[in-house]
Amino acid sequence: MIDLDELKFDNGLIPAIAQDNETGEVLMFAYMNREALEKTIETGIMHYWSRSRQKLWKKGESSGHLQTVKELLVDCDMDVLLAKIEQEGGACHKGYRSCFYRNIEGEVVGEKMFNPEDVY
Amino acid sequence: MIDLDELKFDNGLIPAIAQDNETGEVLMFAYMNREALEKTIETGIMHYWSRSRQKLWKKGESSGHLQTVKELLVDCDMDVLLAKIEQEGGACHKGYRSCFYRNIEGEVVGEKMFNPEDVY
Numbered sequence: 001m002i003d004l005d006e007l008k009f010d011n012g013l014i015p016a017i018a019q020d021n022e023t024g025e026v027l028m029f030a031y032m033n034r035e036a037l038e039k040t041i042e043t044g045i046m047h048y049w050s051r052s053r054q055k056l057w058k059k060g061e062s063s064g065h066l067q068t069v070k071e072l073l074v075d076c077d078m079d080v081l082l083a084k085i086e087q088e089g090g091a092c093h094k095g096y097r098s099c100f101y102r103n104i105e106g107e108v109v110g111e112k113m114f115n116p117e118d119v120y
Numbered sequence: 121m122i123d124l125d126e127l128k129f130d131n132g133l134i135p136a137i138a139q140d141n142e143t144g145e146v147l148m149f150a151y152m153n154r155e156a157l158e159k160t161i162e163t164g165i166m167h168y169w170s171r172s173r174q175k176l177w178k179k180g181e182s183s184g185h186l187q188t189v190k191e192l193l194v195d196c197d198m199d200v201l202l203a204k205i206e207q208e209g210g211a212c213h214k215g216y217r218s219c220f221y222r223n224i225e226g227e228v229v230g231e232k233m234f235n236p237e238d239v240y
Binding site: 001002015017019023024025026028029041071072073074075076077080082092093094096099100101102103104105106109 | 121122135137139143144145146148149161191192193194195196197200202212213214216219220221222223224225226229
């Protein structure tokens, strides 16, 4: 087990990428603080630090769209995490499977999973 | 085309995830400033902002391990980029295909592509 003290938290936060364990689709990007990472490891369910709400954020707690960790990877510099997960429903609060549903040309290329108004 | 002024740069930087366009493997994570993003769009070759060197960084300029952009995606909040790329050689300066070559258990799970001493 990697000593969590070796990880580099920047202002207390480390970037975390969530990727679908089966399809490889990148679903979302958010930050974890040490507590969120510990909760994630302990429970096997993704927890983040919500910068907008300034609180621990169990992803899917209100929507039911939980993320179950299959594998947790660290990068060479020990300052980024990559979580391979199983996603319930959609990762994006806009109703898409992935938050990366638009390309730079502005076209929607992602799959819509739910109507946000029904969920939030 | 999305107006680049709509993107949210945090202290001038936006996180960018590079993913293998064919295999879906997440290869690296770094930051772009506006100039790096413009260069990336203009040339089709990934450019980042090196925080350690405080300069524009054409990935692979010294190693030859260039990254060719196949698709550039933006997230729902317009504050993260996902680039689907074609990677020459390995993305990681430690010689691995991906920077995410270790899991949280400390095991090496990634593929070694080259000896860093031969390249840098």
